[in-house]
Amino acid sequence: MKMHRILAEAASTIAKSVFREHKVLDHELATAFEENPKWGKRDRAFIAETVFEVARWRRALGFLVDSEETTALCAAQWVRMGYEIPEWWTYNGRSAEEIKAREAELADQPRAVRESIPDWIDELGVAELGDAWDAELAALNQRASVFLRVNTLRTTRPAAIEWLAGFNITATEVPGLPDALVLAPGKALPKSLRLDGRVEIQDAGSQTIAPLVDPQPGERVIDACSGAGGKSLHLAALMKADGRVFGMDIDSKKLAELDRRAKRANANKCVKSKEIVATTTTDFAEVADRLLIDAPCSGLGTLKRQPDLKWRLKPAQLDRLRGIQAELLDKYPAMLKPGGRLVYATCSILPSENRAVIDRLLAKGGFTLLEEKPVSPSATGFDGFYAASLQKNPA
Incomplete structure (x- = not known):
């Protein structure tokens, strides 16, 4: 050729x-x-x-x-x-x-x-994951499939499959995830369909997080590190857009994108973006029935999707991120009602960013662990994720 x-x-x-x-x-x-x-x-x-x-x-x-x-x-x-x-x-x-x-x-x-990884990340993987590192690393070097989440505020999964087929795009159901579709290997979603609002590009691993929050219609839910709001929109769909999802972030550009996406998704009456400021945790004290902290992290669970990340990441950066994770779990639970549910999530496969952070929170008292959900790339073919759901003890 x-x-x-x-x-x-x-x-x-x-x-x-x-x-x-x-x-x-x-x-x-x-x-x-x-x-x-x-x-x-x-x-x-x-x-x-x-x-x-x-x-x-x-x-x-x-x-x-x-x-x-x-x-x-x-x-x-x-x-x-x-x-x-x-x-x-x-x-x-x-x-x-x-x-x-x-x-x-x-x-x-x-x-x-x-396996083409910096030495320090290889050593870290062995130290934190032991024998499991080989399989996870091999899985993270596979090419990523394109996963979609069907927006149930606008369509159903069978109707979305039919709609995509009209554009010669074959999408198949993902077992165990009621709103997920996967495209054939090497296939992408054209921009016009991405902007339609019936489906959102969202990894299957990421689609396991919002159901763990278990939001109910009529509740107030805070997505405290929402970014452009993939999980905020999923939460709104699970609530049938009845109630309020506050998508919070420090980045106003990402929040502007969340507003655009919410409008396309028919979720704009439910989803409200809020820029995080110094008084946010006080302003929203004990407001939330559910709180999602999708914390900034190394992103090592997403290497198949962004392989360049492994060359950008540095050990000092990882230390800083662990500090931020601990700080968020110190401050943000103030926004959760007593008896409310907290979900902490990352797109990392490192225990030091995941269970270790939760153990520190549990050691301080005030929370009970309900469920842990690690998503292993080698076991699922999805991106690597971690989520833990906890209950804030009644006052």
Whole structure:
């Protein structure tokens, strides 16, 4: 197969900005596609596959080509994709034949090289997960499927399947998750359908969190770290839009996006965005029947979806995040009524961000653990998540 020079250079440039400037891969791709509207579906797919797989397999590709230069890593990835390396592509490293021959030697390399992860994350995974780390890491290196959540305020799952089929999109039900659909491998949802409001892109693991909150019609629910509100909208749907969901965040841009999404989803009468300020916990003291703290975390459960994250994350950052998690569980439960339900969630698979944080809260008294729900990538094929549901002891 032959490739176009402009596309090859674009892929290499994006990969370089991700590795050298620690740019976010998704954002860089979106910007490049916006700036080059003439690129067709196949062009965009070639660029996306190149940069995602180079980010996913950076160290393994580096071993194959004996170089850390982005141009060389791209060349190694193209060999894996079945392309011939064009004569005009200059890089320091091995030839296509040498790259293919070296694949056999990859199995004998240390796990951090073989599975392409920074040494410190590999050591952390072993320390926290022991023997389970191998399987979880392998699962996190698989390509992510696109999962959808059917918005039951606007449609039903069978009707959504039929509606998508009208656009030649095959979506199948996900067992055990009543509102979830999964697209065929490699398939995406066009932007026009993403903006329709009948379905939301939401990983299946993420769809396990709102049901654990168990919101009831007529209640007041606070989603205390809502971001753009995927879980807020799920909570509203479970409540049949009867009651109030306060989507709170420190980022006003994300809250503006939540407002737009709530309108599309027919949830705008139920979902209200609130920017978090110094007085928020006092203003909302004992207001919530249910409180969701979807805490900032390492995001290590989402590596299949954002493989560039493992190269951006640093140990000091992880320490800071653990501090934030503890602080949120110190302050935010003040917004929950006595007898109310608290759900703490992360998209991390590390016990130090999950059960250890809950144990600290339990040790202080005032809460009873009801249920824990870890979502294992290796067991489910979903992103990695953790959630614990607790009851605030009556006063």
